[in-house]
Amino acid sequence: MHTDTERCVRAVRSKDARFDGWFFTAVLTTRIYCRPSCPVVPPKVENMTFLPSAAACQQAGFRACKRCRPDTSPGSPxxxxxxxxxxxxxxxxxxxxxxxxxxxxxxxxxxxxxxxxxxxxxxxxxxxxxxxxxxxxxxxxxxxxxxTxxxxxxxxxxxxxxxxxxxxxxxxxxxxxxxxxxxxxxxxGSGPAATPGVIALRLPYRAPLNPSNLFGHLAATAVPGVEEWRDGAYRRTLTLPHGHGIVSLTPRPGHIACRLLLTDPRDLTQAISRCRWLLDLDADPVAVDEQLRADPLLAPLVDEAPGRRVPRTVDGAEFAVRAVLGQQVSTAAARTHAARLVTAHGTPVDDPEGGLTHLFPTPQALAGLDPEALALPRTRRTTLTTLVAALADDSLRLGTDTDWERARAELTALPGFGPWTVEVIAMRALGDPDAFLPTDLGIRRAAAQLGLPATPAALTARATHWRPWRAYAVQYLWTVDDHPINHLPA
CATH class of the missing domain: 1.10.10.60 (Homeodomain-like)
Incomplete structure (x- = not known):
């Protein structure tokens, strides 16, 4: 976008925060770079140049504005x-x-x-x-x-x-x-001193953000010991490159309040990145909602509660294991199965501020589990142990660098992985914004109530008009059912 000078100038003059992170304004006279929404009076057009990243600005010899702090902008969507x-x-x-x-x-x-x-x-x-x-x-x-x-x-x-x-x-x-x-x-300019060892910061996002489905989903599916909803915050343990951490995330107007307790401060960058990914904070909700609102049957859902995000995960392998445990069972049963795995194979941790007890077990920790100890049907045991083996030996990778279509093909080749499991992993673990779940029971109920096509094939054909944001359409369709995932816990 930074090459479209006229559009960038309009965004700067209107101080449009929607474009924060899309591009940066570098001022040739002051050698300062800003976000588009910087509150200072915009410079003359001839003194502005536009660059695609903060790193490009710094490399060109510009320093960050002390007023708008462009280095803290949301990431490019x-x-x-x-x-x-x-x-x-x-x-x-x-x-x-x-x-x-x-x-x-x-x-x-x-x-x-x-x-x-x-x-x-x-x-x-x-x-x-x-x-x-x-x-x-x-x-x-x-x-x-x-x-700190x-x-x-x-x-x-x-x-x-x-x-x-x-x-x-x-x-x-x-x-x-x-x-x-x-x-x-x-x-x-600070308030009361932070708790020793705790890093408190704000995670910015592009408005609007609807926290109900985002935090409601995370809280409703939380694995005891690893995740919890406490005092208006979603809390969970994190496995990080140099140690582990505990994060508390609270929705606030204009930002997400984040409190991090890390065993090694070198993990701060990774912890922040994973929290932003978990909450889909770098999304462009205006672009998403505009596309979905064009469908007259989706428009009322979007207008009622715009800005829904896709709840993701901090660890792709963890989510894949949980997706298998949740096949054809209730949310409560899936949580119970996952909690048993955590207690038996997870690493214990101390939580001075809440009730978290373990890290979710790694694939390597689960590689030696006894299938007979799993309270699952035999076919599901095979699915789980095969998945864990592939994750443990790195023949299957489910990270931020994973190619979406390659991962789909590799997952489909495993026993017990049907379209629903593959697509929910693509949506929440891999972050594919176009992942779609036409066979999901909640989606089919929503389709029936809204007058959308009833069969998966026909619904998929209709959903072509929602691309490339079908994963966000799923979030809106799920709200048709009155389910705990759609509401912030009381």
Whole structure:
């Protein structure tokens, strides 16, 4: 979008927050870059240039505006709506892969050479993988500086910097302030001191956001010990690269309040990325709702409660296991089966603020489970153990870098994986915005009540007009039934 100068200028002049994260405004006279909704008076058109990413702005020598803090904009929605190599690379960079495995590791995961990935990212984002990762490290450092009392040396290494000098130089260059000055400014405007060890921050999103189905679904399907709804917040444990964490997510006007308790602060970037992915916070609800509203039978559902998101997961392998446990049983029964697995094979954790007790077991931890110990039909046991074996030996990967169609084919080849299971994994674990569940009982009931076609084939044909947002159409159709997944818990 950044190449459409006229459209960008209109967005800046109207301070349209819908475009935050889509592009950035760099001011040639001040050498500052802003989000489109920056509250300051817009500069003259001839003094503006538009760039596709914060990293491109920083690489071109612009520093972040201290007023609108463009580095905290929601992510571009296009990375979650696409499955090409650039989109998959951006999701992996957000998950910290470059910091952990380098550019070579990023390229290997995508099946390209490092030079190919560099060229593709430069062409679309104006910055290569190292510059994009550096921009992300700077934002992580800022969060740690402003929300914790960690010594600066610990902040530097937790954010992924290789030296104190690089950390200091990057923070000054990106934010126009030294690390100590950032902390002093944050302390002047802060409220009560945070609980020691807890990182409290705001997760931005594009309005509107309807929390009812998003948090209602997560709370209704929560696995005891791993997830809970407590005091108006969804809480869960997280398995992270350097340790584990506990997150509390609370819907607020204009943002999601996030509280993170991490065993290793180096996991902050990954924890934030997974929480944003879980809640689908980088979606563009205006574009989604506009497309679905064009169908006269869906329009009343969209108008009644716009801004529905697709509830996802923090771990694709975990969700796949839970999807198998939930085949042809009630939500309560699925939770019971999952809780038994957690108690028997999950890693215990301490939760000082609630009732969480375990991490969900990894595929490797489940690889040796005794099928006879599972209170499931024999065919379901085979489905589960086959899935776990494929996940454990890495022959099946269900991550942010996974190719959606390849994953569908690999899942379909496993015993016991029908269209519903494959598509619900594509929707919630892989994040495919066009995943569709025409055989789902709730969808078929909704179709009957709304006058949509009754058979899966006919409904799929009708749903062609909803593409590429059929996963969001599913969220609206599910609201036709009065089910706990559609409501915030009391």
């Amino acid at each position: 296009q990375w979650n709506a696409r499955a090409d190599s650039v989109a998959r690379a951006m999701r992996l960079i957000a998950d910290g892969v470059v910091d952990r495995e380098g550019v070579a590791g990023l390229a290997a995961r995508l099946g390209y050479s490092a030079r190919q990935i560099e060229r593709q990212l430069l062409a679309e984002l104006g910055a290569g993988p190292l510059a994009l990762a550096r921009s992300q490290r700077a934002q992580t450092a800022r969060l740690l500086i402003e929300t 009392g960690l010594p600066m040396a610990e902040v530097a290494f937790a954010a992924g910097f290789s030296s104190i000098r690089t950390f200091n130089d990057t923070v000054r260059e990106v934010f126009g302030l030294a690390p100590g000055e950032l902390r002093t400014r944050a302390a002047r």
